[in-house]
Amino acid sequence: MPPFDVPEGNPFGPHNLPYGVFSRAGSDERSVGVRLGDHVLDAGAAAHALGSPYASLLARPSLGPLLAAGRTAWSDVRRALTAWVTVPAHRETVESFLHPLSEVTLHLPFEVADYVDFYASENHSRNVGQIFRPDAADSLTPNWKHLPIGYHGRAGTVVVSGTDVVRPRGQRKAPTDPAPVFGPSVRLDIEAEVGFVVGVPSQMGEPVPLSAFRDHVFGLCLLNDWSARDIQAWEYVPLGPFLGKSFATSVSAWITPLDALEEARVAPPERTHPLLAYLDDAQEERAGYDLHISVAINGRTVSEPPFSTMYWTAAQQLAHMTVNGACLRTGDLYGSGTVSGPTERERGSLLELTWNGRDPLELPDGKRTFLEDGDVVTLTAWAPGPGGTRVGLGEVAGRVVPSP
Amino acid sequence: MPPFDVPEGNPFGPHNLPYGVFSRAGSDERSVGVRLGDHVLDAGAAAHALGSPYASLLARPSLGPLLAAGRTAWSDVRRALTAWVTVPAHRETVESFLHPLSEVTLHLPFEVADYVDFYASENHSRNVGQIFRPDAADSLTPNWKHLPIGYHGRAGTVVVSGTDVVRPRGQRKAPTDPAPVFGPSVRLDIEAEVGFVVGVPSQMGEPVPLSAFRDHVFGLCLLNDWSARDIQAWEYVPLGPFLGKSFATSVSAWITPLDALEEARVAPPERTHPLLAYLDDAQEERAGYDLHISVAINGRTVSEPPFSTMYWTAAQQLAHMTVNGACLRTGDLYGSGTVSGPTERERGSLLELTWNGRDPLELPDGKRTFLEDGDVVTLTAWAPGPGGTRVGLGEVAGRVVPSP
Numbered sequence: 108m109p110p111f112d113v114p115e116g117n118p119f120g121p122h123n124l125p126y127g128v129f130s131r132a133g134s135d136e137r138s139v140g141v142r143l144g145d146h147v148l149d150a151g152a153a154a155h156a157l158g159s160p161y162a163s164l165l166a167r168p169s170l171g172p173l174l175a176a177g178r179t180a181w182s183d184v185r186r187a188l189t190a191w192v193t194v195p196a197h198r199e200t201v202e203s204f205l206h207p208l209s210e211v212t213l214h215l216p217f218e219v220a221d222y223v224d225f226y227a228s229e230n231h232s233r234n235v236g237q238i239f240r241p242d243a244a245d246s247l248t249p250n251w252k253h254l255p256i257g258y259h260g261r262a263g264t265v266v267v268s269g270t271d272v273v274r275p276r277g278q279r280k281a282p283t284d285p286a287p288v289f290g291p292s293v294r295l296d297i298e299a300e301v302g303f304v305v306g307v308p309s310q311m312g313e314p315v316p317l318s319a320f321r322d323h324v325f326g327l328c329l330l331n332d333w334s335a336r337d338i339q340a341w342e343y344v345p346l347g348p349f350l351g352k353s354f355a356t357s358v359s360a361w362i363t364p365l366d367a368l369e370e371a372r373v374a375p376p377e378r379t380h381p382l383l384a385y386l387d388d389a390q391e392e393r394a395g396y397d398l399h400i401s402v403a404i405n406g407r408t409v410s411e412p413p414f415s416t417m418y419w420t421a422a423q424q425l426a427h428m429t430v431n432g433a434c435l436r437t438g439d440l441y442g443s444g445t446v447s448g449p450t451e452r453e454r455g456s457l458l459e460l461t462w463n464g465r466d467p468l469e470l471p472d473g474k475r476t477f478l479e480d481g482d483v484v485t486l487t488a489w490a491p492g493p494g495g496t497r498v499g500l501g502e503v504a505g506r507v508v509p510s511p
Numbered sequence: 512m513p514p515f516d517v518p519e520g521n522p523f524g525p526h527n528l529p530y531g532v533f534s535r536a537g538s539d540e541r542s543v544g545v546r547l548g549d550h551v552l553d554a555g556a557a558a559h560a561l562g563s564p565y566a567s568l569l570a571r572p573s574l575g576p577l578l579a580a581g582r583t584a585w586s587d588v589r590r591a592l593t594a595w596v597t598v599p600a601h602r603e604t605v606e607s608f609l610h611p612l613s614e615v616t617l618h619l620p621f622e623v624a625d626y627v628d629f630y631a632s633e634n635h636s637r638n639v640g641q642i643f644r645p646d647a648a649d650s651l652t653p654n655w656k657h658l659p660i661g662y663h664g665r666a667g668t669v670v671v672s673g674t675d676v677v678r679p680r681g682q683r684k685a686p687t688d689p690a691p692v693f694g695p696s697v698r699l700d701i702e703a704e705v706g707f708v709v710g711v712p713s714q715m716g717e718p719v720p721l722s723a724f725r726d727h728v729f730g731l732c733l734l735n736d737w738s739a740r741d742i743q744a745w746e747y748v749p750l751g752p753f754l755g756k757s758f759a760t761s762v763s764a765w766i767t768p769l770d771a772l773e774e775a776r777v778a779p780p781e782r783t784h785p786l787l788a789y790l791d792d793a794q795e796e797r798a799g800y801d802l803h804i805s806v807a808i809n810g811r812t813v814s815e816p817p818f819s820t821m822y823w824t825a826a827q828q829l830a831h832m833t834v835n836g837a838c839l840r841t842g843d844l845y846g847s848g849t850v851s852g853p854t855e856r857e858r859g860s861l862l863e864l865t866w867n868g869r870d871p872l873e874l875p876d877g878k879r880t881f882l883e884d885g886d887v888v889t890l891t892a893w894a895p896g897p898g899g900t901r902v903g904l905g906e907v908a909g910r911v912v913p914s915p
Binding site: 220221223226248249250253254256257258259260261262263264266273275276277278280286287289311312313314335338341342343344345346347348349350351353354355381383384385427428430431432433434435436439510511 | 624625627630652653654657658660661662663664665666667668670677679680681682684690691693715716717718739742745746747748749750751752753754755757758759785787788789831832834835836837838839840843914915
């Protein structure tokens with residue numbers, strides 16, 4: 108039987124142990140689960156059976172209490188879990204609380220408090236600038252290298268991987284249209300991103316410095332920031348994206364703790380402009396993460412965005428988000444912004460991959476500029492783990508269904 | 512003793528009955544309260560004592576359950592409360608659950624789910640356009656008359672009236688500055704708005720039509736959308752306001768149910784542009800609200816913005832916010848946008864009142880362009896009630912305290 112028999116090289120081995128929330132067939136009861144290979148461990152039940160002091164954090168229907176418990180608890184719980192799934196004496200007990208992934212339903216693992224989305228890939232931002240402002244002297248806005256640009260999104264429409272996404276309807280108006288028209292979006296897009304999950308809150312009026320990033324952020328997930336480019340283009344001046352983004356944001360069911368990603372830490376790209384003190388990460392060690400993302404449409408990989416190329420780090424984004432005194436809450440989620448590398452096959456949106464529809468993608472079932480009804484988009488990723496292993500990030504998948 | 516002795520003409524008489532959440536001195540226990548004159552009725556305790564079937568909705572630490580209960584319950588509870596505070600047979604019982612306002616602490620009355628802010632006053636938007644884009648042919652952006660422009664704000668920093676507001680710090684860069692500088696905002700402003708509170712949720716993928724506005728929205732409050740104009744100016748292109756707004760949004764402690772504002776309903780301004788069907792309110796009866804707002808700094812009234820002049824109604828904002836399939840949750844809050852009337856004394860922000868600092872206000876303690884540390888800003892409002900009465904909206908007040 109599985110647990111200790113997870114094959115060598117499985118990206119969800121005992122070196123990973125991401126957290127999620129699951130229910131079993133025929134039951135509404137939600138439980139914190141930890142992924143091990145193709146199984147999920149009922150962490151709370153195992154903790155109770157093993158007499159663990161962490162049962163009160165784990166025997167819950169949400170990751171919320173664990174998120175709020177703080178960095179020392181996060182490490183302690185991870186150490187305990189590692190022992191449970193590796194020490195032979197626990198084998199029989201642990202196996203009795205393992206369920207095949209195919210037999211459980213995965214849920215949104217925590218209640219999203221505030222959701223913020225950033226715009227932190229220089230390649231992505233330059234591509235978008237060139238597409239939409241071809242005559243501008245610089246494809247980046249003047250503020251881009253001085254602060255991580257971000258905005259608030261809709262927390263109530265963050266959904267877990269596997270949730271269908273209804274094609275949004277709304278207003279659009281091409282420059283040549285005499286008036287706006289209403290209907291289903293005809294330029295439905297994705298944005299391949301990484302989401303960061305805040306565990307420990309902060310006080311209003313007290314900024315969170317770069318150095319406190321890991322005291323507040325528990326882990327990360329994959330995130331697809333679905334975008335209706337036609338709705339967005341008509342609405343976004345002067346106050347930013349609204350309905351072009353707010354219809355759905357998909358996240359992976361598994362939250363990978365930062366503690367599982369120590370080997371994946373890398374230096375961010377060289378800073379080309381001097382930074383104000385609260386963002387200056389010259390003294391921060393390896394503040395980037397070397398995550399290798401894949402974007403697939405209907406099973407065909409169309410892009411492999413490299414997260415290590417992101418100009419702004421998650422720690423800088425957290426420091427910026429709070430420097431004005433805004434507080435954090437348990438369950439705050441922030442997206443990195445679309446991840447795009449320097450080459451064509453590394454772009455994280457169809458907007459860029461097809462250069463605004465000019466260069467369609469060739470898929471086995473035909474050409475794509477933007478998404479068609481029935482398309483399934485899947486993001487997956489891995490990171491370097493200890494001893495040459497790979498740490499798998501849980502996938503985020505979603506199918507486009509027609510407007511009603 | 513008070514309740515039935517609320518003086519004639521008191522704007523918080525039995526015709527009003529707004530809801531809030533309070534605690535008594537020396538207690539952490541929060542209770543739903545209903546304001547009556549200068550007293551607050553412990554609604555849950557009274558409901559229990561009177562054997563009311565609504566005790567389960569009212570004997571709570573938050574308005575959440577009442578908000579979620581829906582329009583029929585809202586009307587039924589209001590009818591019951593009206594009887595309790597007007598029928599002599601209940602007098603002794605009701606009086607035993609009344610507490611002077613001066614002896615209670617008022618709390619944020621519900622957990623804010625998503626917070627959205629609109630930009631729906633034509634006068635405000637034209638003023639801002641003229642100030643920031645003096646050379647533009649039209650002071651409104653091309654989309655303004657076709658959709659209610661809005662964006663998501665930070666729900667976690669919505670605070671109740673009376674909460675101090677710490678002057679935010681951040682980046683700013685005047686066009687003439689060679690590089691951005693960091694420090695406390697030097698252009699701290701207010702925005703006088705009305706906030707609408709969603710009670711009944713909606714399903715993802717299912718837009719809420721204009722006609723369903725009152726099935727979802729429970730009531731309204733006053734809202735001060737504090738704004739750091741210097742931070743906002745540097746950050747907001749291309750994705751909209753972020754840190755210039757996210758440090759604090761103050762709301763009144765009292766939520767006035769829409770049922771108390773029947774006499775205040777008025778037709779909105781004439782629409783100058785044809786509207787798409789989902790926004791066309793030609794058939795909606797009196798979709799605007801005639802609210803008379805006052806803005807005071809340190810007790811001196813500086814402006815009286817008329818809410819009846821708002822171009823976009825709350826029902827249109829709700830229809831727009833959900834037309835792309837975004838769902839509503841209990842506790843969603845949306846701001847009307849700054850309320851500014853056509854004349855100088857009716858502007859809802861210092862940006863407009865001082866024309867971006869050019870024309871300082873004269874206050875008893877000196878001139879003001881933007882807010883100084885120690886300034887107390889108070890918004891109050893009233894609406895026409897039945898029989899020539901006035902319905903008072905609870906005030907929203909906040910004091911500016913220095914950056915740390």
